[in-house]
Every structure is written in C-alpha cells, then in structure tokens.
Amino acid sequence: MAGKENLAFIETEKPRENCAVVGVFSRESDIANIAFNGLVELNHRGQEGSGITLANGWRFETIKDSGLTTIVFGLKHPLPLLENASIAIGHNRYSTSGSSHDLQPFVEDGIAIAHNGNLTNVRYLREQFNLPEEIDGAKSDSRVALAVINRMKGSKQNRIISGLKQFEGSYSFVFATDDALIATRDPLGFRPLSLGRLKNGSGYVVASETAAFDAMESTYERDIFPGETVVINDRGITTIALDQRSEIAQCIFELIYFSRIDSKVFGIPVVDFRARQGEILARHIPDVDIVMSVPRSGIGATEGVALSEEVIERGIVHKEGLYTNPYRSAVKGARTFILPNGRNKAAAKKYSANRYVLEGKRVCIVDDSIVRGSMSRVVEKLREAGASEVHALIASPPLKHPCRFGIDMATYEELLANRIPDLEERRKCLGLDSLYYMTFSETMEAVVGNKVDIEDETVFEKNDFCGACFTGRYPISTEGAIPKEEVEPLELEKAPA
Incomplete structure (x- = not known):
C-alpha cells in the first residue's frame, strides 16, 4: 500500500473522530443539497469518505465514495437524484475498520443507516445472529447493526426499536425508511446528536454538531436525549422510545478537540x-x-x-x-x-x-x-x-x-x-x-x-462524562469491540490539482 501513488494518509498525532451523520426530512426543500452542505460543515469529523442516501417512499438512491465531501460530490459524482424524495441521510467517515465497502450509508430491506460511534458487543452480535465476518464486503460494526435490525420482526420502525435493544457501546444513528427519518442516541449519550428545524418551516434536520445547521438552512431546536429515539415524518416529531439511565457518559474529548468551536455540544458552547x-x-x-x-x-x-x-x-x-x-x-x-x-x-x-x-x-x-x-x-x-x-x-x-x-x-x-x-x-x-x-x-x-x-479519577463519571482515555475507567465493557490493530484505514486519493 505504501508504494502506491494514492497513499493512505492518516492523522497519527491527534485522536480521530470516526464519523459524522446528518438527516433531513422535507417534501418541499432540496434535501440532497441540504444534506451535502451539512456534511461539508462536518468534514472535520470524517475525511476518508462521504455518502448520501435519498428515500422517496418506494426506493432508495445512494452515492458514496472515498474522499472529502466536496470531492465525492462535485469532482467524482453529482448529488444523488430521486424524484419525490423527502428523506435524506448522510455520513462522513474516518475509518476505524474496513475498506471502501464500509462506506456509509448502508441500505438493506427498506432501511438505510448511518452511524457515528462504535458498538462494543459486535463480536457477540455476530455469534448470536450467525452473521459472517463480511456482509456484502463490509466488516464494520455499522453493517452488523443493520443486519441485526433486519433480523427483528415487525414493521421497519419496530425492527429498529428492537434492534437498538441488542446494542452496547456508543452510537448516534440516523435511519431512513420509506416514510420517516429516525434518529437515536445510545443510553449513555457518548456521541452528540442535535435536532434542527428548517427555516422555511417545511421540515427538520439532525446533525452530529449544531455547527452544521446554518449551512443546512435550519435553526437549532434541541439535543436528542441519551437513549431517545425520535421519528420525523409528515406528522412532525415523535419520541417513540426513551431508555433513560441513571448514568450518562458523554465523551469529554468532543469538547476538548473534536467538535467545532462554533458548535454547542452536550448543551455547552x-x-x-x-x-x-x-x-x-x-x-x-x-x-x-x-x-x-x-x-x-x-x-x-x-x-x-x-x-x-x-x-x-x-x-x-x-x-x-x-x-x-x-x-x-x-x-x-x-x-x-x-x-x-x-x-x-x-x-x-x-x-x-x-x-x-x-x-x-x-x-x-x-x-x-x-x-x-x-x-x-x-x-x-x-x-x-x-x-x-x-x-x-x-x-x-x-x-x-x-x-x-x-x-x-x-x-x-x-x-x-x-x-x-x-x-x-x-x-x-x-x-x-x-x-x-x-x-x-x-x-x-x-x-x-x-x-x-472531586480531585480523583471519578470526577468525570460523577459529572456525566466519560474520561476513560485519561483514567482507564470504562463505563461499560469493551471486550467485544473491534481493536484498532485488526483493521486497516481506507485509502485516500490525492485531491486533483
């Protein structure tokens, strides 16, 4: 790999956030362009790949590729087009696993998914649901999550709710179904996810950071709560699940490094x-x-x-x-x-x-x-x-x-x-x-x-934050997570001259 012209450059000195997600629901606005603008604003969270999926009620259209959002959509591909599309989800990737097959969003059985986080029980999930190491060429925990969801029974909404109960670790998910945008955070609230309203009043958006909202032609409404799952459709916004825990473990490094300085994260500017x-x-x-x-x-x-x-x-x-x-x-x-x-x-x-x-x-x-x-x-x-x-x-x-x-x-x-x-x-x-x-x-x-x-290492957990990277006090078991040494980063192409 090192001998190739298109070398894989990775950020080796600073920690790397592995993803950004966005979602849009509107029957009147240019949802593909709104999703694109949101991903551009969140490229600091993921620079190895970008993708957008549109849904119109009976089919999906997905374009995804390696590179910055402006390279994927512009130099490599046009924005996806789908007549009467009312739902868009998007994803920026900073790989912690896999290859180009692991670029998101993924689509299967009428559900599209984009994920920021890392499931710590992915090995258990593969064993429990008899899933192969690769699914359609993808090895990531995000692809496993969609496969597990589609092993559940009932409507698409019920499958998502049932699937979420199987997961441990960190996740901010956005889903697209035939008629709804669904967004959720894990019960410990590791990763941020915020809800916004389109300025023209035609719908709603979600994004990993509030810094994306201006470019997404929207205003900040509130954060998705830890453990909350919301459905956004023609009827508005409905909370369909709320898994409230006594302990919260928001990532302190979101504030220290990852998030843009003009974002509001975990309620803090x-x-x-x-x-x-x-x-x-x-x-x-x-x-x-x-x-x-x-x-x-x-x-x-x-x-x-x-x-x-x-x-x-x-x-x-x-x-x-x-x-x-x-x-x-x-x-x-x-x-x-x-x-x-x-x-x-x-x-x-x-x-x-x-x-x-x-x-x-x-x-x-x-x-x-x-x-x-x-x-x-x-x-x-x-x-x-x-x-x-x-x-x-x-x-x-x-x-x-x-x-x-x-x-x-x-x-x-x-x-x-x-x-x-x-x-x-x-x-x-x-x-x-x-x-x-x-x-x-x-x-x-x-x-x-x-x-x-509080002067000791319990100060983070006692204030609803995860500081395990400093203290080693992980809020949940990490034995089932995919170690970094087992995976390879996605190759990046040089930007055209």
Whole structure:
C-alpha cells in the first residue's frame, strides 16, 4: 500500500473522530443539497469518505465514495437524484475498520443507516445472529447493526426499536425508511446528536454538531436525549422510545478537540469551554515572553490563556510563531495528515517557524492534547528558529488509554503518556523546558464553569462524562469491540490539482 501513488494518509498525532451523520426530512426543500452542505460543515469529523442516501417512499438512491465531501460530490459524482424524495441521510467517515465497502450509508430491506460511534458487543452480535465476518464486503460494526435490525420482526420502525435493544457501546444513528427519518442516541449519550428545524418551516434536520445547521438552512431546536429515539415524518416529531439511565457518559474529548468551536455540544458552547480551559491553564504559565498555539490545534485554549488577567498583567503577548502551509496536505483541507512511517519528518514539514517572532524569546505553546509525541519535532523547529526556551501547557490530562467508543486515538503502545509514565522523563523526551497538563478536576471545572471539589479519577463519571482515555475507567465493557490493530484505514486519493 505504501508504494502506491494514492497513499493512505492518516492523522497519527491527534485522536480521530470516526464519523459524522446528518438527516433531513422535507417534501418541499432540496434535501440532497441540504444534506451535502451539512456534511461539508462536518468534514472535520470524517475525511476518508462521504455518502448520501435519498428515500422517496418506494426506493432508495445512494452515492458514496472515498474522499472529502466536496470531492465525492462535485469532482467524482453529482448529488444523488430521486424524484419525490423527502428523506435524506448522510455520513462522513474516518475509518476505524474496513475498506471502501464500509462506506456509509448502508441500505438493506427498506432501511438505510448511518452511524457515528462504535458498538462494543459486535463480536457477540455476530455469534448470536450467525452473521459472517463480511456482509456484502463490509466488516464494520455499522453493517452488523443493520443486519441485526433486519433480523427483528415487525414493521421497519419496530425492527429498529428492537434492534437498538441488542446494542452496547456508543452510537448516534440516523435511519431512513420509506416514510420517516429516525434518529437515536445510545443510553449513555457518548456521541452528540442535535435536532434542527428548517427555516422555511417545511421540515427538520439532525446533525452530529449544531455547527452544521446554518449551512443546512435550519435553526437549532434541541439535543436528542441519551437513549431517545425520535421519528420525523409528515406528522412532525415523535419520541417513540426513551431508555433513560441513571448514568450518562458523554465523551469529554468532543469538547476538548473534536467538535467545532462554533458548535454547542452536550448543551455547552464549545467556545466557552475552551476559553475556560485557557483561563485555568493561565494559572500555571511559566515566565515567558510569548504564548502561542500549534496551528489549528488548541487555538481556543490559547486565546483563553492570552486574554486572562494573569497573562495580561505579566506582559506576556500572544503571537503566532508557527505557520502551516495549507497546500502541503495530500488531502485538501485535511487535519494534520501525515505518512504513518514518517511521523516526525512529516510534522517537521507541516510547520514553518517564524524566526522574526521567536528569536531570543521564551515561548509557551498551548495544545489540546499530546498523543504519540510528534510535538518533539515542533519544539525542535521552535529552537532552530531561535527560541531561547520552549514550555508547553496541555489543555487535557495525559492520554493513557485507547478509546473503544468511536475514537481512533492510538494503541496502548503508541500513547506517549503510557510509554513514558514519568512526567519529567516525558518532558525531556519532548525537548521542553517545562510541561504542564490540566488535571482531572481542572478539566471538569472548564465544563461546569466553577471549581470542582472531586480531585480523583471519578470526577468525570460523577459529572456525566466519560474520561476513560485519561483514567482507564470504562463505563461499560469493551471486550467485544473491534481493536484498532485488526483493521486497516481506507485509502485516500490525492485531491486533483
């Protein structure tokens, strides 16, 4: 694979959200275009493939392919066309399993499905329902989910409800049937899913993030509740199931990294959360001249640091000393994509350090997380440009455990904080003069907006969040999940010149 012209570029330093979903119901609006616009706005959640399915009451029309949404629909294919279509669902993929056969949406027996998340009991489901490893060439848990649903009895709606009861793990699903758009979140609420109303009053939309709603010609109504299943059809919106649990496990990394800064996730404006992260980190800033972010990473937290009273009073200025060339990426607009076997070399090429800003200066960089340790090459770049000291503030606790709930961040062996548990040794490995991570309680303080008394690793679960990637305290068993090492990423084509 590595020898091919169309190399598979994967985001190796940052965790990867594996999907985005959208849905539209309207008999008057251009639903294919609305779904397309929503997927474009959510391409940060999935860049390896994009697909849209339309339904008109008696048939489905699906187009899906590898690449960014604007490449799939425009350079490769037109938008799907289907006369009298009133339902559209769409999906952006960041693969955690499979090949081009695993591109979504999937369609079978009158139901189309798109999925954000990861089922942790997929191996049990295959055994229980006697399902093969591949279904129509697809290996993903999402294809298994549709097969299980269609083993249930009754109407399409009843099959979906019965199938959902078989699943464990994380999921935000959108379904299209012959007459309805159906949306649901898992009972623990791992992944976000929001409901919007079309501005012309002709119908409704759902999307993984509220940031998509403007482009989808809609306004935010509310979040789909954890455990809630809603049906959207000609009669409006109806909640047909609500599996309420005493425990909620919303993914904290949605706020820290994945979600767009103009989204509202789990009822929290992301911009406010990241600003509070910066205010908290400012308490720990060392004696420096400049505070700066790594381009496109940690920007909100950096601004929070720079605007804090502590930093302003000390005369620390906010300047950007790193420049990233948007034309260097193999996939236009993609986030931090680099060759798997050339991580540090690629990190060096991605950034240019501005000597006119950095020479002779003590620098503090702010980043949202450290996964594998490619920051070491960034630090080297800063020193080569004349920085006299380089310090780092990290807007999350150390990542020590892989996620099994829909995020492909790394294996245990790849995680720097797991490989090098000692903080001082990790600082030396990265070439930093000092290194500070937000604590568990500080992270939750940024969520709730005030001091949190709980200092130990239970602080996330006691506040309805999952922080297993930091603590190792998984809210449910992950033994049946598909490990990252068993799957291959989908190959990406280079964007046409």
